[in-house]
Amino acid sequence: MNSILAIINKDFKSFFYSPVAYIIIAIFAALSGVFFYLYTSNFIEAAFMDTMRSQQYRMAAQKFNVNLMLIRPYFWNIALISIFTLPAITMRLYSEEKRAGTVELLYTTPIMPVQIIIGKFIAGLLFYIVLLIPTMFFQSILFMYGSPEFFPVLSGYIGLILMGSAFIAAGLFISTTTENQIIAAIGGFALSLLLWVIGWGAHSAGPLLGGVLDYISIINHFEDFAQGVIDSTHIIYYLLFSFVGLYFSTKMIESVKWRA
Amino acid sequence: MISVDGLTRYYGDKRALSDVSFHVKKGEILGLLGPNAAGKTTAMRILTCYMPPTSGAATIGGYDILSQSMEVRKITGYLPENPPLYHDMVVNDYLEFVCRLKGIPKDRFSIEIDSVLEKTNLGDERSRIIGKLSKGYKQRVGLAQSLLNNPQIVILDEPTVGLDPKQIIEIRELIKNLKGEHTVILSSHILPEIEQTCERVVIINDGKVVAEDTPENLTNHLKGIERVFLQVEGKEEDIRSALNSVKNIKSLNIDSVTDGIVKVSIESDVDLRKKLAKTIVTAGLGLVELSADRFTLEDIFLHLTTKEEAA
Known part of the structure; x- marks a missing residue:
């Protein structure tokens, strides 16, 4: 346990030693901020137009649902931005250790491969949560000036964190396979893109394959969370996905042992 | 304390290592010596x-490297x-991280950190960023890391590589101080280092152990052989025929011929200097230089490792 904490502590801090982390945070905040602005202004415009119309025709004004019209599509957006940001977080998680030769320290001190992997995974996840903080700030503005339901926001963040952990586990695995950060990043992006796009083919594929593709597509499982529904099948999907990623990462490190 | 049996x-x-075996007693400093790519790091x-x-x-220490x-x-x-x-990372944070790992x-x-910083003379650098340290200091931080938790066994892979002479002496002193309390294995391709710090040497070449002994014994082993260098003015054939008459020559090599001056090196069991001088002078050749040379560990090393290559 102590060794896991040591790895978490070191890796989480080391994100902030490199300028890459700040660039990622800045880009993530800027993109999610721009989308928040666009969605909010669209929403306000629609609501404003409706009020005008209702006054003109002397009808009762429509009820505009912030959760449905603003928060839900906004969560979708954050999920998409995340897909393309997470590989940049995971790329250096392990490959940097390989490049710098510090794996020699990790492999020769009493720490087990699984502890190294879990520590790095949690450090990556914590960094992802840091990335999400600005979006929480944006959403809190909605609560200040309106009265959206709180639960869908909470479930949205739970969904984001679960989806993020799946991507981090997958990205960490790619990072264990190479000592080159660029390759790790490109591999991560390719995997993200593939897992996202794969669901598109589901409609044109046969019923069996279509169902499989639909299930594999990582972002489809996020849909319910964005709507405020916490469904155990989706939780299981993400947890299973993370577990498989971590399992293969551990095996990848241990493979040094049986490649003799 | 350390026993190695038929590692391949x-x-x-x-094949990087083939059937390497050696033993190290408690408190001993063993040197692994060999040219680059001999298999020291692998071992x-x-x-x-x-x-x-x-x-x-x-x-x-009685534990099996695979199962324990x-x-x-x-x-x-x-x-x-x-x-x-x-x-x-900052030196202090790095050492703290290693403490946790250990x-x-x-x-x-x-x-623990204070004690290794003192041993490696790093006290003033503890709050500096490692990347900004000079190579010598980085090496010391690496050494400090290996000494954390006062391990019974210390394994150092080329600890003085890339250091300046003063730092090399400091690191050597430090390694000598480890003796007794710690069992040390040290690798190097630099001979004086092994000669000065180690009590026993294992010479590895091409993945095999080619010699194992104390530095003194290894030198004594070939000490009986005298080597004489000659520079003679004259024709190569004349010099050869003149020297062939001298008894007890084990080997005779013409190293080079420049401007009529022939450089010859001769190995023998006995001191031939007087006899050689006399032979050359009576043959009417011009003796320009004659000098004797003893074998050093360096020669033994070269001798053993080049012989291996030829075989």
Whole structure:
């Protein structure tokens, strides 16, 4: 346990030693901020137009649902931005250790491969949560000036964190396979893109394959969370996905042992 | 304390170590000597549980390196060839991280860190960023890391490579001070280092142990042989025929011929200097230079390793 904490502590801090982390945070905040602005202004415009119309025709004004019209599509957006940001977080998680030769320290001190992997995974996840903080700030503005339901926001963040952990586990695995950060990043992006796009083919594929593709597509499982529904099948999907990623990462490190 | 028995390791088809065996007693400093790519690093990586051997066995402090690897790691400190440093960390934070990895209780962190910083003379640098340190200091941080938790066994892979002469002397002193309290394996391709710090030497070449003895014994081994260098003015054939008449010459080599001056080196069991001088002068050749040379560990090293290559 102590060794896991040591790895978490070191890796989480080391994100902030490199300028890459700040660039990622800045880009993530800027993109999610721009989308928040666009969605909010669209929403306000629609609501404003409706009020005008209702006054003109002397009808009762429509009820505009912030959760449905603003928060839900906004969560979708954050999920998409995340897909393309997470590989940049995971790329250096392990490959940097390989490049710098510090794996020699990790492999020769009493720490087990699984502890190294879990520590790095949690450090990556914590960094992802840091990335999400600005979006929480944006959403809190909605609560200040309106009265959206709180639960869908909470479930949205739970969904984001679960989806993020799946991507981090997958990205960490790619990072264990190479000592080159660029390759790790490109591999991560390719995997993200593939897992996202794969669901598109589901409609044109046969019923069996279509169902499989639909299930594999990582972002489809996020849909319910964005709507405020916490469904155990989706939780299981993400947890299973993370577990498989971590399992293969551990095996990848241990493979040094049986490649003799 | 350390016993290595028939270690063999392949990288794909390439054999890096073949049937290497040696033993190290408690408190002893053993030097692993060999040219680059001889298999020293491979042997050390196997002993530190970084990777397993293809075949063979080794025990460290009574623990098997394969089945009890965690126990082995607890009692071993290892400095790899490239010190495993996180360049953007501060020295103190780095050592604290290693303390945690080694499972040292938190209340002993500062005692352990202070003691290794003192041993490696790094006290003033503890709050500096590792990446900004000079190569010598980085090496010392690596060494400090390996000494944390006062390990019974210290394995150092080329600890003085890339240091300036003053730093080399300091590191050597430090290694000598480890003697008795720690069992040390040290690798190097630099001979004086091994000669000065180690009590026993294992010479490895091409993955095989070619010699194992104390530095003194290894030198004595070839001490009986006298080597004489000659520079003679004259024709090569004349010199050859003149020298052929001298008895007890074990080997005779014409090293080079420049401007009519022939450089010859001769090996023999006995001191031939007087006889050689007399022969050359009576043959009417011009003796320009005559000097004797003793074998050093360096020659033994070259002798053993080049002989291996030829075979």
